[in-house]
Amino acid sequence: MRIVLFALLCFPLSFFSQTAAKVVGISDGDTITVLLDGNVQKKLRLAEVDCPEKKQPFGKNAKQFTSDQVFAKKIRFTETKKDRYGRSIAKVYYDNGKYLSAEIIKAGYGWWYYSYSKDADLGKMQETAKARKQGLWQDKKAVSPWDFRKEQREKAKAKRLQKQMEQLSVIDQK
Incomplete structure (x- = not known):
């Protein structure tokens, strides 16, 4: 009993609620498709980030960045809720704990989705990327x-x- 209690105190609860999957598709910079156990595919909308649309400048770059980071890789994710299209909103982690949404924002390929996030550190990452004119921040009129x-x-x-x-x-x- 003490060992179980110790284990629960040492690991965050989110660790236990994470799901492992393999990334099999990239729809755009902030939407991926994963393959779960049993060959079940699931579409995930990345939490806390909003990438340029396909028809926007840097939309293709954002998709390529996300693909370069996670395509064909094993990831872990935690679902936070469903969006109005029925997609699961998820926090996605890869390469020993990198948070995909944060990596996209740091590289300048997405906006901190502040309306749906309380993580002010993501806002700081966005400001740093903007100051360095990384990714989409090269465009002075980025929308x-x-x-x-x-x-x-x-x-x-x-x-x-x-x-x-x-x-x-x-x-x-x-």
Whole structure:
């Protein structure tokens, strides 16, 4: 009993809740697919980081960085919750404890997702990468992915509205 209690005190609880897997796919800089026991694939959205979208500058670079770090490697992850698309949000660790989200931010290929993170150290890493003009911070006009997505939604909405107006105009002319 004492040994079990000692073991519980020596290891963080997150260690026990981690799942081992092999990375078999990289969707973009902040989304990976892993292979679990039983040949089950699972898509993971990285916690605390938001990378440029594929159509944004540095989107391909972010995907390549993530691939270089973890593709075909064994990782450990802890699920934190599900996002609105049903993906598991996860903290991913590799190469003896490196935290993938932190490595992406340090390299300048992602933003600290401060709306969903309380880890201010990630914000400091972002500021360091920005000061050093690493990765996407080479672009003085870098747009955060959440602002980019909002802009894309607004453009799509305006386009739909324009199309509706054109259709109404055709009906009025008849």
